Amino acid sequence: MSQIKTSTMGIPSQVVIVGGGTAGWMAASLLQQAWSQESDASTQITVVESEDIGTIGVGEGSTPTLREFFRKLGIAENEWMPKCSATYKCGIAFPGWLNGNGGSPDGYFHPFFSPLDIQTGEAFMRNACLKRRGVNAAVQPDDFFVGAQLSRQYLSPRLNVSLPFEPEYAYHFDSALLGKFLRERAKKLGVQHIIGTVSDVKRTTTGDIECLYLSRDKRPLKADFFIDCTGFASLLIGKTLETPFYSYSDNLFNDSAVAIASPLDNTQPIPSHTESTALSNGWAWKIPLTTRNGNGYVYSSGYQSAESAEKELRAHMGVSDEVEARHIPMRVGSIRQHWNHNCLAVGLSQGFIEPLEATALMLVQYTLTHFIKAHALALSKGNIEHYRTGFNNNVSQTFAGIRDYIVAHYQCNTRTDSDYWIDNRSHNHISDNLAAILQCWDQGGDFEAELCAQKHQQVYPRPSWYCLLAGSGRFPVSGQRIENAHGIVPTPSAAAREYTAKMSHKFQDHRTLLQTMYGKNFISKGFAPQ
Structure with a gap:
């Protein structure tokens, strides 16, 4: 001892x-x-x-827990953010993770759930349960959460009115x-x-x-x-x-990354979300700071060489070989x-x-x-x-x-354009806990009960699991009814969008808020690749 x-x-x-x-x-x-x-x-x-x-x-990037770190230390946002080129984050967009056939979305938005989302968020999760039972219901998370609406409008998650609570949000830095x-x-x-x-x-x-x-x-x-x-x-x-x-x-194929910084267009709005775009053998991140964009490609060396990955990232970004790239092995x-x-x-x-x-x-x-x-x-x-x-x-x-929640992203992809995505979807090297969650969802079981049973094993809250599974379109084929829906009427996406649009008026423009916080130091140093 x-x-x-x-x-x-x-x-x-x-x-x-x-x-x-x-x-x-x-x-x-x-x-x-x-x-x-x-x-x-x-x-x-x-x-x-x-x-x-x-x-x-x-x-x-961060999750909302980082806010508690700064609160605990008594560090205000206007003290640290201007010194770290920081911006606000309302969630993560996942374009390209789905095949998008038939005009359906090719991705979805994972927001941070907040008290403003209680009504529409619960409606979204109820719709998802109906859809699992064969009912035609709107299940795109982008329509039901305020964070997704803020992202679409380049708004910050900071309120311009007084409310008894504040929404969840995170940071880029x-x-x-x-x-x-x-x-x-x-x-x-x-x-x-x-x-x-x-x-x-x-x-x-x-x-x-x-x-x-x-x-x-x-x-x-x-x-x-x-x-x-x-x-x-x-x-x-x-x-x-x-x-x-x-x-x-055995669970996650990716073991490498290549990173390239890129300049911001200072005349354009600043996004308030992270973008995680699926590429041929992994995914590319794009993170907006006040001095540059952080970009990178996380991929599997078993499916793609470092040279090929760098070339694909450059093509995705539209940058030449003159911009420096950093290659990072991941353990x-x-x-x-x-x-x-x-x-x-x-x-x-x-x-x-x-x-x-x-x-x-x-x-x-x-x-x-x-x-x-x-x-x-x-x-x-x-x-x-x-x-x-x-x-x-x-x-x-x-x-x-x-790990389970990350693996679930790959299990739920619907791409068919490369062995990487097909193999990620078909491999069975997943934990018993994740297998139970996916089986319960797929077979129309009591998903709330399953999440409750695993509340001590799983880190992500129920809205996140619904956003991932419903946003990925993981539902039975059209017309397959698992059980009677007891006459519950789905909530239309138009009604949810109307609500989130109304709520968005309570939030400040992202660029304007950062300019006010940073003052004369806002984007004063220009682009400096890291």
Whole structure:
């Protein structure tokens, strides 16, 4: 059993975070905020950041949970967004994932569900259940959610009127700039910053990490607890502690990405959504910032070479070979002991699921907030092993739940133009939980009951599952009735669109809001490829 030296208040006296980037500085920020509240605490947090090792730095989208991160730290949007080229995000569009035959849509919009969507959102889910039973009902999620309407009109998710609640939304941002912003803030609050590359790691006789050695300094860097934010290298949790890594390659085919930045047209509206467009052997992202568009292609090297993928992305974007491209190998999967001995893995070192739903920082945040709670309970109850095991199971379950939802996107595609899409739809390497969800949906079972039964296994809420399955057109063939619909009348899409259009008047124009927030700094630096 590993031991943890603690201060008088029961928290580690010395914490070393290896690796900076967004994950490392999020870790420093949350740990400093949580443990500095202990009045007699003397915890010193140190971040070791290498000049020789770059960060991945292309993850520019988030889920709404990131808003809680900034709220927890007391950071206002007008404080961080202008420094990170940030924009607002109402959801994700998925064009090209469906064959679109017969004039049907070739994709759908996945919005963030908010209190404004309760009436039309419930109508949409009721329509979807009717459609599963052979009733002709409108089931395109784009028609029923306010976020989709805001996206169509280039509106922000920020209200221009006073309401008793605010809608859910997320952000797009330059991840390198966000890491820098958090770094400077953390340093002002007392977090130490060391520039150096770890050359060696020493363990104790019990298996804990005792200290690190930096390549330019032979003195040991000791700590009571270590945070591994070394990315795919997984220096501490993987190479040093030899924590097993479990690949998701049987579930998810994609293992590579190529990224190319592109300029914005400053005369045009700024989109308030992420675009994830299906290509021949994967999908391309487009994320609007205030200084550029972030673009990339996530694909499977088993179906396409890096050269071919780059060529396809350039053709999709309409850019020449003169614009620089970055090729990124992806290690898709996760460890199951995220907290092992006196080390916690955060970010890419603990695992990665392709960025289709922008969950990377959500997993960073989830891991850290739950670790802080589990660590406090472990110390107060005097049972490290028990709470560490519970924490590891909890985080691993969250990884699995997100994986299931991502896999479902591929299971529900209807493209027939390449082996990649056909194989993604037909392979049966899916979890029992996802298989049960799809079987229940396909066979007209009680879908609400199935989701309720899996509420502790699945991360995404019921509206998201309905948007994915109904938006993909996953329904029985026309005329096939599974059971009587009990005379329930579907809600017409026109009525839902009328409501969402009316609600959209309560929101601010995206570009105008950003111009007001940024002031004279709005798009002042021009296009700078990252």
